[in-house]
Amino acid sequence: MELRFSIEDERFREEIADWLADNLTGEFAAIRFRGGPGDEHMFPEERKAWERRLAEGGWTCIGWPEAYGGRGASIEQQVIFHEEYARAGGPGRMGHIGETLTGPTLIAFGSDEQRERFLPGIRAGEELWCQGYSEPSAGSDLANVKTRAEFDETSQQWRITGQKVWTSLAHESDYCFVIARTEPDSAGHRGLGFFLLAMDQPGITVRPIEQMTGTSEFNEVFFDEAVCGAGDIVGAPGDGWKVAMGLLGFERGVSTLGQQMLFQNELDEIVREAKRNGAARDPMIRQRIADAHIGLKIMRYNSMRTLSGNADDGSLQPEAMIYKLYWSTWHRNLGKLAMDVLGPEAEICAGAPYELNRLQSLFLFSRADTIYGGTNQVQRNIIAERALNMPREPRG
Amino acid sequence: MEFRFTDEQRMIRDTAEAFLSVASDGEAVRAAMASELGYDVALWKQVCEELCWPALHIPEDYGGLGLGYVELAATMEQMGRFLFCGPYFSTVCLAVNALLVAGSESQKATWLPRIVAGDTATLVGALDTPLTWEATESGYRLSGSCRYVIDGHGVDWMVVAARQAQGGDIGLFVLPGDADGLTRQWLPTMDQTRKQAQLDFDSVQIASADRLAGAADADAALAAVLDLAAVALAAEQVGGAQQCLDSTLAYVRERVQFGRSIASFQAVKHKAADMMVKVEAARSACYYAACIAQEFLAGGPMGEELAEAASVAKAWCSDAYLFNAGCGIQLHGGVGFTWEYDIQLYFKRAKSSEILLGNAAVHRERLAAQLLD
Numbered sequence: 001m002e003l004r005f006s007i008e009d010e011r012f013r014e015e016i017a018d019w020l021a022d023n024l025t026g027e028f029a030a031i032r033f034r035g036g037p038g039d040e041h042m043f044p045e046e047r048k049a050w051e052r053r054l055a056e057g058g059w060t061c062i063g064w065p066e067a068y069g070g071r072g073a074s075i076e077q078q079v080i081f082h083e084e085y086a087r088a089g090g091p092g093r094m095g096h097i098g099e100t101l102t103g104p105t106l107i108a109f110g111s112d113e114q115r116e117r118f119l120p121g122i123r124a125g126e127e128l129w130c131q132g133y134s135e136p137s138a139g140s141d142l143a144n145v146k147t148r149a150e151f152d153e154t155s156q157q158w159r160i161t162g163q164k165v166w167t168s169l170a171h172e173s174d175y176c177f178v179i180a181r182t183e184p185d186s187a188g189h190r191g192l193g194f195f196l197l198a199m200d201q202p203g204i205t206v207r208p209i210e211q212m213t214g215t216s217e218f219n220e221v222f223f224d225e226a227v228c229g230a231g232d233i234v235g236a237p238g239d240g241w242k243v244a245m246g247l248l249g250f251e252r253g254v255s256t257l258g259q260q261m262l263f264q265n266e267l268d269e270i271v272r273e274a275k276r277n278g279a280a281r282d283p284m285i286r287q288r289i290a291d292a293h294i295g296l297k298i299m300r301y302n303s304m305r306t307l308s309g310n311a312d313d314g315s316l317q318p319e320a321m322i323y324k325l326y327w328s329t330w331h332r333n334l335g336k337l338a339m340d341v342l343g344p345e346a347e348i349c350a351g352a353p354y355e356l357n358r359l360q361s362l363f364l365f366s367r368a369d370t371i372y373g374g375t376n377q378v379q380r381n382i383i384a385e386r387a388l389n390m391p392r393e394p395r396g
Numbered sequence: 397m398e399f400r401f402t403d404e405q406r407m408i409r410d411t412a413e414a415f416l417s418v419a420s421d422g423e424a425v426r427a428a429m430a431s432e433l434g435y436d437v438a439l440w441k442q443v444c445e446e447l448c449w450p451a452l453h454i455p456e457d458y459g460g461l462g463l464g465y466v467e468l469a470a471t472m473e474q475m476g477r478f479l480f481c482g483p484y485f486s487t488v489c490l491a492v493n494a495l496l497v498a499g500s501e502s503q504k505a506t507w508l509p510r511i512v513a514g515d516t517a518t519l520v521g522a523l524d525t526p527l528t529w530e531a532t533e534s535g536y537r538l539s540g541s542c543r544y545v546i547d548g549h550g551v552d553w554m555v556v557a558a559r560q561a562q563g564g565d566i567g568l569f570v571l572p573g574d575a576d577g578l579t580r581q582w583l584p585t586m587d588q589t590r591k592q593a594q595l596d597f598d599s600v601q602i603a604s605a606d607r608l609a610g611a612a613d614a615d616a617a618l619a620a621v622l623d624l625a626a627v628a629l630a631a632e633q634v635g636g637a638q639q640c641l642d643s644t645l646a647y648v649r650e651r652v653q654f655g656r657s658i659a660s661f662q663a664v665k666h667k668a669a670d671m672m673v674k675v676e677a678a679r680s681a682c683y684y685a686a687c688i689a690q691e692f693l694a695g696g697p698m699g700e701e702l703a704e705a706a707s708v709a710k711a712w713c714s715d716a717y718l719f720n721a722g723c724g725i726q727l728h729g730g731v732g733f734t735w736e737y738d739i740q741l742y743f744k745r746a747k748s749s750e751i752l753l754g755n756a757a758v759h760r761e762r763l764a765a766q767l768l769d
Contacts, residue, residue: 001405294681302676305683322672377666379669390668391659
């Protein structure tokens with residue numbers, strides 16, 4: 001076992017840290033530490049400009065192969081990038097869906113024409129993407145999508161009709177990838193297609209969802225005969241599920257250590273507050289703060305195991321399968337701890353009419369963590385069935 | 397960064413697993429735990445002579461194998477998994493570590509080869525030791541009584557931690573088990589797989605040469621020994637927690653109620669998933685701490701993290717083992733409550749391992765003091 005990064009990787013760390021220190025200044029100083037989860041609605045224009053600055057420096061899409069404009073960075077280097085980015089207070093990325101989902105999908109499953117058309121815009125930080133997966137009746141049960149895609153022979157276009165929901169950044173995005181049913185009478189994961197749609201067209205309406213935080217990061221997206229070209233389907237009609245599942249496999253956990261850096265910032269704020277207001281003398285609070293500290297340390301060690309890849313056959317490892325359930329539960333508990341450290345002050349907002357402070361946002365927004373991306377209940381089913389080989393749930 | 401076992405470490409783990417699954421099966425454990433000594437002497441001889449486990453992390457200069465703490469943790473994990481009954485923790489994780497950390501060159505050269513040759517030993521007393529020492533003309537004199545000494549009634553010799561009579565420094569002394577003035581009494585324990593004893597010191601005389609003289613600060617040295625032992629204990633807890641999950645899964649797959657395997661009920665699956673989260677996180681914490689312990693013993697810079705890494709691991713692994721053992725009994729249903737099924741042995745072991753070297757709350761408070769005070 002070796003816990004340290006190599007000398008070359010440490011040099012890479014210096015390079016990105018220096019670049020961030022030089023560039024997160026001037027017009028970008030104001031968006032440091034902004035735009036993360038719970039704050040994604042803030043500073044969209046400044047953060048779009050930041051995406052372009054990142055691209056100019058060659059710091060977008062670093063994990064992509066060099067042939068597609070990336071750096072071909074190793075897993076370790078990608079981890080270091082995310083860690084340093086979070087440490088420097090790099091703003092919440094607006095290009096991350098294109099970079100981490102659309103790009104790898106097109107590289108793996110797309111046509112040459114699709115790659116040539118879409119990858120440069122993502123790499124340049126100029127074209128933003130959103131993800132059209134969930135629907136009102138297809139949440140955990142993603143295969144239950146109802147959105148339809150019909151091919152119109154006359155215009156040689158696909159026409160998409162239906163509704164997506166929980167689409168983050170839809171109102172800021174240029175493109176959306178959508179799973180829709182290409183075979184009208186199909187059910188489950190059969191008969192689906194994976195489509196690439198321009199957002200700026202009359203057939204698409206975006207409606208923000210007002211969350212319990214009073215802010216809106218997620219949207220409903222309505223498709224009423226929205227169109228895309230015959231060449232804008234990834235794979236063949238009917239391949240949609242395969243492409244969508246392949247896409248989920250691209251999440252290699254490289255951003256997890258960066259995410260943990262944000263969690264550390266939150267825990268540090270709670271520790272500062274506890275010392276300031278005297279909660280640090282309460283034995284129960286002391287236990288819970290230490291427990292949060294332990295939980296975050298172990299989250300890091302779990303990620304280190306995942307990234308070191310100890311499964312010989314390359315299959316998903318046990319510690320990778322627990323990650324979502326582990327971090328979401330930890331983070332939700334951190335939100336509760338934050339309120340208990342604040343005491344009565346927890347109720348008082350930063351401003352009228354409903355401006356939440358950072359810890360209040362944490363408390364409320366962390367309730368979403370155990371729901372999106374697979375609820376804790378679904379995660380437990382996945383662990384039981386795939387890691388522990390227990391019987392599968394009956395399907396309706 | 398390669399945070400995973402090397403091929404050699406995996407081989408060591410597999411060897412331990414293969415040996416213990418046979419040598420430490422349910423029957424062997426029950427026979428050993430029913431005895432006062434607590435282990436099968438012939439089996440221990442085999443462990444020393446054929447597998448050389450006590451020599452594992454003793455440097456080659458002293459006749460040991462010169463392997464690292466990760467290898468030690470990998471072996472301890474398997475011992476925990478199979479409830480191995482033997483004086484391994486006391487001899488290797490307590491006494492050997494005490495000599496490695498606090499012994500002078502000549503003391504290490506005297507005592508460590510004896511462990512390699514099959515001696516058993518333990519550590520008596522902790523930072524809040526109830527024992528006192530005072531200087532005499534020819535050496536030292538020890539007084540007081542100490543309970544909860546692991547394997548204390550049977551070991552060949554021991555390292556004793558005592559404080560100077562008037563609230564002074566810690567002293568660490570090596571003492572034979574049959575020293576004059578020392579009375580040793582076995583204490584029957586709820587967890588019968590690990591034996592404890594009460595030791596009474598009535599003006600026990602110790603020669604000057606037998607005070608450990610390799611560490612400038614004996615308090616810090618003893619703290620480090622206890623941290624190293626906590627890391628090894630955490631590894632045992634990981635193995636125990638894993639076995640609770642594995643044996644429970646085997647049971648719920650077989651058990652049929654309402655016409656179906658109870659493993660197919662979501663309530664059962666979710667509990668099993670929670671058990672896996674606990675044990676995988678425990679494994680991460682334990683392996684990390686083992687790497688840090690290795691750094692500490694090798695004098696590397698990351699060794700400074702030892703106290704924190706040990707507390708993180710001991711706090712989490714204590715809770716995880718007890719959680720998994722408790723869930724294990726619940727998911728076994730009625731038979732989980734019987735003497736016949738092994739899950740009860742793990743439940744008791746989980747409790748005794750939790751208490752030993754500080755429970756989770758103690759280690760959390762230690763971390764809280766570092767974060768908040």
